[in-house]
Amino acid sequence: MADYDYDVLVIGAGPGGYVAAIRAAQLGLKTACAEGRGTLGGTCLNVGCIPSKAMLHASEYFEAAAGGMMAKMGVMVEPRLDLDAMHSQRKDAVKGLTGGIEMLFRKNKVDWLKGYAKFTAADTVEVDGKSYRAKNIVVATGSSVTPLPGVDVDNDKGVIVDSTGALELAKVPGHMVVIGGGVIGLELGSVWRRLGAKVTCVEFLDQILPGMDGDVRKEANKIFKKQGIEFKLKTKVTKAEVKGKKAVLTLEPAAGGEAETLEADVVLVSIGRRPNTDGLALDKAGLTTNQRGQIETDHDFRTSVPGIWAIGDVVPGPMLAHKAEDEGIACAENIAGLTGIVNHDVIPSVVYTWPEIAGVGLTQEQAVEKAGGDKTAVKVGKFPMLGNSRAKTNHEPDGFVKVIADAKTDRVLGVWCIASVAGTMIAQAAQAMEFGATSEDIAYTCHAHPTHSEAIKEAAMAVTGKPIHI
Numbered sequence: 195m196a197d198y199d200y201d202v203l204v205i206g207a208g209p210g211g212y213v214a215a216i217r218a219a220q221l222g223l224k225t226a227c228a229e230g231r232g233t234l235g236g237t238c239l240n241v242g243c244i245p246s247k248a249m250l251h252a253s254e255y256f257e258a259a260a261g262g263m264m265a266k267m268g269v270m271v272e273p274r275l276d277l278d279a280m281h282s283q284r285k286d287a288v289k290g291l292t293g294g295i296e297m298l299f300r301k302n303k304v305d306w307l308k309g310y311a312k313f314t315a316a317d318t319v320e321v322d323g324k325s326y327r328a329k330n331i332v333v334a335t336g337s338s339v340t341p342l343p344g345v346d347v348d349n350d351k352g353v354i355v356d357s358t359g360a361l362e363l364a365k366v367p368g369h370m371v372v373i374g375g376g377v378i379g380l381e382l383g384s385v386w387r388r389l390g391a392k393v394t395c396v397e398f399l400d401q402i403l404p405g406m407d408g409d410v411r412k413e414a415n416k417i418f419k420k421q422g423i424e425f426k427l428k429t430k431v432t433k434a435e436v437k438g439k440k441a442v443l444t445l446e447p448a449a450g451g452e453a454e455t456l457e458a459d460v461v462l463v464s465i466g467r468r469p470n471t472d473g474l475a476l477d478k479a480g481l482t483t484n485q486r487g488q489i490e491t492d493h494d495f496r497t498s499v500p501g502i503w504a505i506g507d508v509v510p511g512p513m514l515a516h517k518a519e520d521e522g523i524a525c526a527e528n529i530a531g532l533t534g535i536v537n538h539d540v541i542p543s544v545v546y547t548w549p550e551i552a553g554v555g556l557t558q559e560q561a562v563e564k565a566g567g568d569k570t571a572v573k574v575g576k577f578p579m580l581g582n583s584r585a586k587t588n589h590e591p592d593g594f595v596k597v598i599a600d601a602k603t604d605r606v607l608g609v610w611c612i613a614s615v616a617g618t619m620i621a622q623a624a625q626a627m628e629f630g631a632t633s634e635d636i637a638y639t640c641h642a643h644p645t646h647s648e649a650i651k652e653a654a655m656a657v658t659g660k661p662i663h664i
């Protein structure tokens with residue numbers, strides 16, 4: 195240790211980096227974390243998961259009041275939107291949580307090196323003009339918005355924005371065009387639709403939410419359409435011009451064809467995110483990236499250079515905060531000589547729309563493909579939320595649960611839910627899969643009544659037999 199400044203130096207304080215740093219310190223390692231942003235917590239706490247959920251939650255209340263749901267339940271109110279107050283509770287949430295990470299760093303004696311880090315050698319980085327040598331360096335620099343050529347984001351002007359700009363709009367746009375029918379487009383499109391915007395979603399593919407189960411994608415499309423979002427599928431945006439306070443978009447069929455124009459007050463570019471490695475001087479450390487710009491690692495999160503590790507959005511896999519966190523813990527444990535493992539086959543994902551959309555494990559399409567295209571190798575049980583007493587009582591009829599199991603062994607391969615609280619429901623499916631459960635195991639587990647989770651039990655019952663309530 196003598197000539198090292200730190201046992202572990204983490205670059206980036208997002209959910210991957212800050213969690214890795216805290217766990218390393220908890221395990222008795224002298225730890226620092228470099229972060230160039232003014233506050234800790236990375237994309238997730240500053241401009242991602244947390245502020246988006248603050249706006250989603252608040253706009254859900256507004257729509258419940260303005261859209262007549264409260265009146266349906268006998269609560270009569272005359273809602274008025276105070277957007278400044280809504281933004282201010284969003285900022286409070288971010289401030290509270292990012293400040294909390296600073297406190298956790300102090301408590302665990304993690305040094306925050308303020309500034310952007312770059313490698314000067316495989317075991318040395320420079321931060322704000324100072325050099326630090328560390329026995330282990332963890333790259334956790336996260337990701338940022340993928341740009342769309344011809345559509346230049348300018349969050350300050352507020353006409354063509356990315357997710358960060360879309361969280362902060364000073365007024366509700368008359369017409370918002372969302373480019374990309376993925377997670378960000380649907381979540382932030384939902385926020386502004388609930389607050390009064392007309393929302394059009396332009397998606398390159400023939401269906402929204404790529405990567406999710408086919409039935410879920412179709413049903414989600416129907417639900418969002420019913421809520422008023424207009425979809426232009428199989429369509430690409432080739433150009434955007436800002437004219438005064440409006441943008442004029444040129445659209446074309448994805449396969450080519452006649453162009454059309456579309457006017458918008460706000461355009462949200464949400465076509466994906468790409469790993470952050472620019473400015474790290476990876477070459478000085480002998481590190482390279484793959485074709486997608488990611489840093490490859492082995493199962494233990496070691497890169498090709500001894501002593502350098504990588505986790506989170508900057509490595510392959512889903513770009514999710516909980517995946518980054520789990521990798522952070524496992525990576526720190528591996529550095530400490532323990533056995534840190536992440537089961538990448540069981541990473542839940544949730545879209546926080548209304549209703550929520552959640553899944554874990556394989557889609558039906560993936561399960562069939564894995565069985566060499568044999569459709570009979572996979573059994574599926576489905577249960578509609580309409581048959582669930584709690585969802586029905588709460589006026590939440592949309593959605594279903596789908597359990598996918600191996601036809602021979604009955605082992606659960608994937609679970610997909612569309613339900614108001616799907617994000618909470620999916621945890622039990624992940625746990626069941628982590629324990630190697632069969633659909634029968636879930637079907638014979640006693641679930642509290644009346645809960646939305648009973649729909650998972652009934653979908654499991656439907657895999658080999660019949661559910662009761664439909």
Ligand code: FAD
Pocket residue numbers: 205206207208209210211212228229230231235236237238239241242243244246309310311312334335336337357358378470473474505506507508513514515516517518546
């Ligand atoms: P990041 O959180 O991106 O953090 C990396 C940090 O590294 C940044 O703070 C950056 O400033 C810093 N950094 C970069 N380069 C350097 C350098 N050279 N030196 C020092 N510091 C550096 N995921 C979910 O699971 N659930 C959600 O609900 C969810 N909502 C989202 C909503 C939005 C609008 C967005 C954009 C993302 C959302 N995500 C969500 C994704 C989630 O934010 C990311 O998967 C997660 O933050 C990745 O964590 P990370 O630690 O890998 O990187």
Ligand code: NAI
Pocket residue numbers: 342373374375376377378379381396397398399402403404429430431463464465466467512513514543544545546
């Ligand atoms: P995404 O990958 O979820 O969706 C991008 C969409 O844009 C896809 O449907 C894609 O087909 C489409 N697209 C790509 N190029 C296009 C083009 N030129 N024209 C029209 N459509 C195009 O990416 P998104 O929504 O930007 O989110 C980035 C990542 O952030 C997500 O992958 C997710 O990992 C993370 N995230 C997670 C959240 C959550 O967990 N709830 C919330 C928000 C973001």
